[in-house]
Amino acid sequence: MHRYAHNKMPAAVKRRYFELIRTGLSGSAAAQEVGVSLSCGSLWFIDAGRVSFIDTPISPRYLSQDDRIEIADGRGRGEPIKKIAARIGKSYQTVYRELARNRKSDGRYQPWFAHNQAYVRRRRVKPRRFAVDAGLRGAVAGKLAKHWSPAQISRWLRRRFPRRSGWHVCTETIYEAVYRGLIVPIDRQNLRTGRIYRRRRGRGRTRNGALKQSTCMKSIHDRPAAAKSRRQAGHWEGDLIIGAGQRSAIATLVERKFRTTVLVPIARDHSAQTVADALIAAFDKLPIQLRRTLTWDQGNEMFQTPPHRAGDRTDDLLRRSALAVAARQQ
Numbered sequence: 001m002h003r004y005a006h007n008k009m010p011a012a013v014k015r016r017y018f019e020l021i022r023t024g025l026s027g028s029a030a031a032q033e034v035g036v037s038l039s040c041g042s043l044w045f046i047d048a049g050r051v052s053f054i055d056t057p058i059s060p061r062y063l064s065q066d067d068r069i070e071i072a073d074g075r076g077r078g079e080p081i082k083k084i085a086a087r088i089g090k091s092y093q094t095v096y097r098e099l100a101r102n103r104k105s106d107g108r109y110q111p112w113f114a115h116n117q118a119y120v121r122r123r124r125v126k127p128r129r130f131a132v133d134a135g136l137r138g139a140v141a142g143k144l145a146k147h148w149s150p151a152q153i154s155r156w157l158r159r160r161f162p163r164r165s166g167w168h169v170c171t172e173t174i175y176e177a178v179y180r181g182l183i184v185p186i187d188r189q190n191l192r193t194g195r196i197y198r199r200r201r202g203r204g205r206t207r208n209g210a211l212k213q214s215t216c217m218k219s220i221h222d223r224p225a226a227a228k229s230r231r232q233a234g235h236w237e238g239d240l241i242i243g244a245g246q247r248s249a250i251a252t253l254v255e256r257k258f259r260t261t262v263l264v265p266i267a268r269d270h271s272a273q274t275v276a277d278a279l280i281a282a283f284d285k286l287p288i289q290l291r292r293t294l295t296w297d298q299g300n301e302m303f304q305t306p307p308h309r310a311g312d313r314t315d316d317l318l319r320r321s322a323l324a325v326a327a328r329q330q
Contacts, residue, residue: 015069
């Protein structure tokens, strides 16, 4: 940083100066308020570029003005990027991208200039890709007619047109364009899912919610070696099949060695307690030599741990295997 007088003031004074500028105060009034000369404030203003916009709150996922000031101060003290990122609560990749995108032409990182650049970039009117590019629209529409998924189309565009960067659209961009009717008319036949509007992603559970109920869950990699090698009978893999409209359900159990399949009907619903009771009843009918482990996925239907009853071999199996060993990633 240059050793000029306007750069020797504390960062807090500069911050207050720019806050006053953004409230609509003139440069001379803001300089007088913070106790610096008009020329000093003018040099700050010129160095920062344009700071006359009103800084409205945005999503916490984006860097704020304070975050960018912390980045600049940390860089000035020579701190590692990861330490700076941890202090502002962002990933170190975010800080690296910020330094690369919003630094000045001379290589310096000026936090107010960087914040202004991010603001201008965010406010720029951006035409939708599929609304202005008929060629891209036709290429994607042709693949959708062949029942390709948006993920397949996105990968195909990158491989087929490696030098046409304007056609390198992500999966979410294609989904959004389909739901807006920019590629083809909105119809249930356009996507494999048959959806015509955006649904909330996920299965209604979060790491702070349903996933924390299964406290005994273990990774599939912790499964016994005998189950992995398929040399010993009694190790099962299970899954839940849900019918149309979620009006019916059936559990499938496949023995890993002999490929024996057992279908377990779910009588009332496919809640965790109902599925657990049905599986216990199914394993009660098997010889004890065939009740070793059960591998299941992380579905909500397995989050209800059956109550432990002393001497109940089937319950012990489900407690040790279905909810402890079973954790096949979806």
